[in-house]
Amino acid sequence: MNNDPSTQTTNEVTHSNHSDVLAELAQLLDPASIITDPDITSSYSSDHATGVAVGKPLAVLLPKSTEDVSRSLAIAHRYNIPVVPRGAGSGLAGGANAIDGSLVMSLARMTKILEIDPINFIATVEPGVINKDLKAEAERFGLSYPPDPASFSFSTVGGNIATNAGGLCCVKYGVTRDYVxxxxxxxxxxxxxxxxxxxxxxxxxxxxxxxxxxxxxxxAVITKATLRLVRQLPKPAGTLVAVFNSLTSLGEAITEISKSCTPSLLEVMDDTTLAAVEKMTPMGLHSSIAAMLIAQSDLDGEAGVAELDLIKSIAERSQATEVYLATDTYEADALLQARRLALRALERLGKVLLDDVCVPTSRIAEMMAEISAVAERYSLTIGTFGHGGDGNLHPTIVMPTDDAGKAAAEHAFSEMVGRAIALGGTISGEHGVGLLKKRYQDIELGDHQVKLIAEVKRAFDPNWILNPTKLVDQ
Structure with missing residues (x-):
C-alpha cells in the first residue's frame, strides 16, 4: 500500500519541544505512566494492519484517569504534538499506528466497570474495559451487552466505540453504535x-x-462510556449448516433468508477459508465446495425450531447440496469456533492483507464471485469469510513474498474495494478507515463529503493533533 510516512500530514515540532513536553508530562503524571524506551514503545506503535506506515513515537502515555488524559492533551495541544489514542491495538486498518514524534496514548489502564444499573439497563465503563469482561459483569445482573466483534475476548470497549465494531450477532442485534x-x-x-x-x-x-x-x-479521546444493556440474550435454539456448490445459490439463500426471518447469526466461509481452517484444526469440514453458510436461531422453544426449519427449507430450495443441524451444543460450538478461527487459519499460510467490505445482502454472491475472479486473475490465494446476514465480507489475501506478487496483491486489494463500491457497498463495514482505506474514501464519499469531514475535524481539533494522519487529511 502507498502509505509512506513521508507523504503523510504531520505537525511541525522540534527536538527542543520534545524535551519540554516530556519534562512537563513528568511533572504531572506518575512516572510509570510515561514510557520512552524505544524497545517498549515499538510494541505500542501499531495495530494488526498489514502494509501501512508505522512511525516512531516520542513516548507512550498510560493514563489512569480522565484527569491524566486531560492534562496530557493540554500539554500536547500547547506544543502542537500529535497524539494517537489506542485501545488494545487489535484494530485491522492502521488506525492506532504511531506517527513519528507522536505521543501514543494507551487507555489500557482505565479498566473500571463503574456501574451496572439493572433498573435502567445501563452500564458505565472506562475505555480500557475488555468487551468480554463487560459481558460477564452484565450477565451477573441478568443483562447482556450484545456487540460481539471476533476480538471480543481481548479488544476494549473504547476501541470498539472508536471503530463502531460489529461482530457475529450484529445481523440481529446491531453494532456498537446502537448501544452507546x-x-x-x-x-x-x-x-x-x-x-x-x-x-x-x-x-x-x-x-x-x-x-x-x-x-x-x-x-476526541473517550474516557467513559454510558452503554445500553438488554435483557440477557437467549441461548441459541440450534445451529444449522448449509453447503453450496454455487455462489449464486448461496446468494439466493442469503437473500431469501434475510427477507423471511432474522436469525441471530448468519455467517459465510468460502472454500479457501474452509480448507485453511481444516488444515489448522481438522474438523471434517467441507472444502471441495463453493461456500458454507452457518445460521443460528435464538428464539425460544418451538419458535426457534420453526425458524431453523424455515432456513433449512430456503437453503434446500436454493440448491444447497447438504443441510444439517448440529446435534448438540458441542458440535454447534465447534462450528462457531471454525468461523472464529478463519483469520488465524489463513495467517498460518503466510502474512495476510485483510479487507473489510460491505455490500447489500442481495449482492453478496456477486461480490464473492468478483473476489474469486480477482484471485484467479492475479494468481493469489484469497480466503473470504464474513457476516452473510449483513453483506460484510473479509476477503483475505495471503501475501506473496516476491515483489511482483506483492504488487499484484495491492492491485487485487484495490480492485476488490472498487468492486464493492460499484455494487452499492462501502470500503469498510466494521474495521474502520485508518491508514489502510484512507485513499479510497474520495471514491466512495466524493470531494464534498470529505471536505465536510475535514471541517468537522477542524471544529473539534483546530490544531489537528488527534490522530492527524488518519481518516482525512488537513
Whole structure:
C-alpha cells in the first residue's frame, strides 16, 4: 500500500519541544505512566494492519484517569504534538499506528466497570474495559451487552466505540453504535465534555455522541462510556449448516433468508477459508465446495425450531447440496469456533492483507464471485469469510513474498474495494478507515463529503493533533 510516512500530514515540532513536553508530562503524571524506551514503545506503535506506515513515537502515555488524559492533551495541544489514542491495538486498518514524534496514548489502564444499573439497563465503563469482561459483569445482573466483534475476548470497549465494531450477532442485534448512549470525552485542548444521555430517548442538540462513534480517535479521546444493556440474550435454539456448490445459490439463500426471518447469526466461509481452517484444526469440514453458510436461531422453544426449519427449507430450495443441524451444543460450538478461527487459519499460510467490505445482502454472491475472479486473475490465494446476514465480507489475501506478487496483491486489494463500491457497498463495514482505506474514501464519499469531514475535524481539533494522519487529511 502507498502509505509512506513521508507523504503523510504531520505537525511541525522540534527536538527542543520534545524535551519540554516530556519534562512537563513528568511533572504531572506518575512516572510509570510515561514510557520512552524505544524497545517498549515499538510494541505500542501499531495495530494488526498489514502494509501501512508505522512511525516512531516520542513516548507512550498510560493514563489512569480522565484527569491524566486531560492534562496530557493540554500539554500536547500547547506544543502542537500529535497524539494517537489506542485501545488494545487489535484494530485491522492502521488506525492506532504511531506517527513519528507522536505521543501514543494507551487507555489500557482505565479498566473500571463503574456501574451496572439493572433498573435502567445501563452500564458505565472506562475505555480500557475488555468487551468480554463487560459481558460477564452484565450477565451477573441478568443483562447482556450484545456487540460481539471476533476480538471480543481481548479488544476494549473504547476501541470498539472508536471503530463502531460489529461482530457475529450484529445481523440481529446491531453494532456498537446502537448501544452507546453517552460519552465522557476529552477534547484536543484538554477540555472534558459529557455528551449524550442516560435516558432511552433524547433529541436535545445534535448527536455529537454518534459523531464520536466510529471517528477512530480523530475528534476526541473517550474516557467513559454510558452503554445500553438488554435483557440477557437467549441461548441459541440450534445451529444449522448449509453447503453450496454455487455462489449464486448461496446468494439466493442469503437473500431469501434475510427477507423471511432474522436469525441471530448468519455467517459465510468460502472454500479457501474452509480448507485453511481444516488444515489448522481438522474438523471434517467441507472444502471441495463453493461456500458454507452457518445460521443460528435464538428464539425460544418451538419458535426457534420453526425458524431453523424455515432456513433449512430456503437453503434446500436454493440448491444447497447438504443441510444439517448440529446435534448438540458441542458440535454447534465447534462450528462457531471454525468461523472464529478463519483469520488465524489463513495467517498460518503466510502474512495476510485483510479487507473489510460491505455490500447489500442481495449482492453478496456477486461480490464473492468478483473476489474469486480477482484471485484467479492475479494468481493469489484469497480466503473470504464474513457476516452473510449483513453483506460484510473479509476477503483475505495471503501475501506473496516476491515483489511482483506483492504488487499484484495491492492491485487485487484495490480492485476488490472498487468492486464493492460499484455494487452499492462501502470500503469498510466494521474495521474502520485508518491508514489502510484512507485513499479510497474520495471514491466512495466524493470531494464534498470529505471536505465536510475535514471541517468537522477542524471544529473539534483546530490544531489537528488527534490522530492527524488518519481518516482525512488537513
Amino acid at each position: 448512549l453517552g460519552l465522557e470525552v476529552v477534547m484536543a485542548d484538554g477540555t472534558v465534555m459529557n455528551l449524550g444521555r442516560r435516558t432511552k430517548k433524547g433529541v436535545a442538540g445534535l448527536d455529537l455522541t454518534g459523531l464520536i462513534v466510529g471517528s477512530e480517535g480523530t475528534l
